[in-house]
Amino acid sequence: MSWTTSRRSFLKSAGALLTGSALPAAPARRSATDWVELGKSGVKVTRLAFGTGTFGGRVQRELGQEEFTRLVRHAYDRGIRFFETADAYREMPVMLGNALKGLPRDSYRLMTKIRLSDANNFQATFDRFRRELQTEYLDILLIHCVRSATWVEDLERLRDAMSEAKVKKVLLAHGASCHGLKPLERFPGNRWLDVALLRINHDGTRMDNIEGTEYGRGDVQQVVERIAAVHAQGTGVIGMKIIGEGSFRTPEQRDASIRFVARLGTVDSMTIGYKSTAEIDEAIERLNRHLNS
DSSP states (O other): OOHHHHHHHHHHHHHHHHHTTTSOOOOOOOOTTOEEEOBTSSOEEESEEEEOOTTTTHHHHTTHHHHHHHHHHHHHHHTOOEEEOOTTSTTHHHHHHHHHTTSOGGGSEEEEEEOGGGTTOHHHHHHHHHHHHTOSOEEEEEEEEEOSTTHHHHTHHHHHHHHHHHHTTSEEEEEEEEOSHHHHTTSTTOTTOSEEEEEOOSSOBTOOOTTOOSSSBOOHHHHHHHHHHHHHTTBEEEEEOTTTTTTOOSHHHHHHHHHHHHTTSOOOEEEEEOSSHHHHHHHHHHHHHHHTO
């Protein structure tokens, strides 16, 4: 090889190094406040959501409107733009609507849940939801807390009403939340589900079991397998009970659960109920760390 050829090769290599083309690009750091799409639903939310249903909303409700609004605005300012509630969380939809009042509607996403008892009164209930949350449309509406193995058939009329609202574009995505392994068996293969809200943490606290009870240990392995199947079919998966509904009182427990869920790769977003700004900051910090470790 001539000196000229060697020099040319050297300069080419040096130029490549200077432009960075010879080095692999560093992977982008992921964040708790990234916008991510929920499966194939077309709805994007932040990876971390603000939940309002700790013990049926009691924890958030007892803060009072002023302190609750301060908490919501802190989460919003930190980048959490996904807020979820339910009709069953007494007073919380109204409190959430008041807390978000004045913020640009397209800057955040709203999810709420309808009781099974309202299956035959959908339109009036849906209109009330919008009034309470002070919004013209809902991003996500879920059937709250399906418990039976026959929920798909039993709730066909309600599912049809939700689908019609989606056609009218006053609802962007629909789905269900689950309590129990028997109803969870009907989630994989269910193409109606745009979104599924499912209980998941590292040790089964307040997770799904065969009895469908609220307390005790759930079957982590079975839930993980079903979540993977639901996610694989294009349904957006939101994890709940990440902190065991407040049961994980030590930093080590909370860290272990967030790490476990973040590393599954099948949970698009996770919702946590907060009662202080410190809890919001902690959840963001922990999720940021485990998304990139």
